[in-house]
Amino acid sequence: MTTFVPRVFSGVQPTGNLHLGNYLGAIVRFVEMQSTHDCIYCVVDMHAITIWQDPAELARATREVTAAFLAAGIDxxxxxxxxxxxVHVHAELAWVFNCVARMGWLSRMTQFKEKAGKDRENASVGLFAYPNLxxxxxxxxxxxxxxxxxxxxQHLELARDIATKFNHDFSATIASNGFGEEFFPITEPLITGPATRIMSLRDGxxxxxxxxPSEYSRIALTDDADAIALKFRKARTDPEPLPSEVDGLKGRAEADNLVGIFAALADQSKAQVLSDFGGSQFSVFKPALADLAVARMAPIASEMRRLLADPGHIDSVLTDGADRARAIAEKTMDGVKDVIGFIRKK
Incomplete structure (x- = not known):
């Protein structure tokens, strides 16, 4: 019988220039989940090549994401x-899922429509099929x-649909091979907290x-204290003071974004932030936000720079992780082959 260990999987694309949104929306949550789950964190370089990547930049960005994971506190x-x-199983299992998923399912994926734009005939097959990967x-x-x-x-919903269809289509051989009623779990979403969407500092x-194109739209994880302070000082706002209640942020996208960033960095609610800063001008709030961001982010930026100066160490972390990931994934793939009727070496 298949035993499903409580396990988290998540990945980040290595497309360079990691920023505060990546950190607050994903990486900080990855760190927190280490205490409650068996965690597997992947730099998804195969996803990155669905659009063309400069090879040297892809390698550099892969190491940068890894450095960010480690600097933030992932063990x-x-x-x-x-x-x-x-780990070759990712590509191998994706092909099986290409044969399980339906064209109609993939055609409804909104991210493909957005990324391909009007020139869909020129989009890569990988961009269309990457939800299967x-x-x-x-x-x-x-x-x-x-x-x-x-x-x-939407992509997780597709993964759930694929798992459900696989379990249904091969129910007889799943049972006869001793895997019970389901081979794949129906993966559940972990919806992250209120700061999951960090907006541009130039357009809320x-x-x-x-x-x-504007460096002032984002706080890069490698920004130093001066850059962080300058970017928050230049962040777009409106002329009104901060409200005392959360409802007062409605229709004020930039104000809402900055309050949300402060709340996430301070591990507070927006209401708590406004209880302290309600009625204040942005000339007061922005320096406080910059100081908080520097205190929280500067140690991570420093550690990232240290790690990136030793790419051999980063590569050894990735190799060790891949060896351990491969041991899990190959066992899953062996089961898939038995279920669908592939003859394999035993």
């Missing part, structure tokens, strides 16, 4: 940190939970993004 000995391309990432480890933001919920209606 690569107690848990697993690796890069996706070192994401399902393989999760299910290769029989992960029971995945932390997701709003933009990834747009998500903070590494692709924004």
């Amino acid at each position: 690569p000995k107690a848990h697993i940190v690796f890069n996706q391309s070192q 994401m399902a393989a990432d999760i299910l290769a480890y029989l992960a029971t939970h995945v932390p997701v933001g709003e933009d990834q919920k 209606t747009k998500k903070m993004s590494k692709s924004d």
Whole structure:
């Protein structure tokens, strides 16, 4: 019978220039979950190449994401940190899922529509099918939970659909091979807290993004104290003072974003922040926010720089993690082959 260990899987694409949104929306949650789950954290370099990547930059960015994981407090000995391309099962299981998932399911994926834009005929097959690879990432480890933001919920729903269809289509051989009623778990979402969407410092209606041409739109994880202070000082706001109640933030996207960032960095609610700063001008609030951000982020930036100066150490962490991940994933893949009728070496 398949035993599902409470296990979290999550991945971050190595596309460079990690920022405060990546940290507060994902990495800080990864650190917290180490105390409650068996955690597998992956730098998903295979996902990154769904659009063209400069090879040298891809390698650099893979190490940068790994450095961010470690600097933030992820323990690569107690848990697993690796890069996706070192474990062949991700690609192998993704092909099986290409044959389980339906074209209609993938056609409804809103992220493909957004990324491909009007020129869909020129989009790579990988960009269209990558939700199947994401399902393989999760299910290769029989992960029971995945932390997701709003933009990834649809892909997790697809992974659940694939697992359900696989379990149904092969129910007879799943049972006859001793796996019980289900081979794959129906993975549950872990919806992260109120600061999951950190918006641009230049436009509070747009998500903070590494692709924004303005450096002043985001706080990079490697920014020093002076850069952090300058970017918050230049952050767009409105002329009104901060409200005393959360309802007063409605229709004030930039104010809402800055209060949300402060709340996330201070581990407080927006209401608590406004109880302290309600009625204050941004000329008072912004320096306080910058000081808080520097206190929280500067040690991480310093540790990232130290780690990145020793790429051999980062590579050894990834290799060790990949060896341990491979042992789990290959066992899953052996079971898949038995269930679907592939003859394998035993």
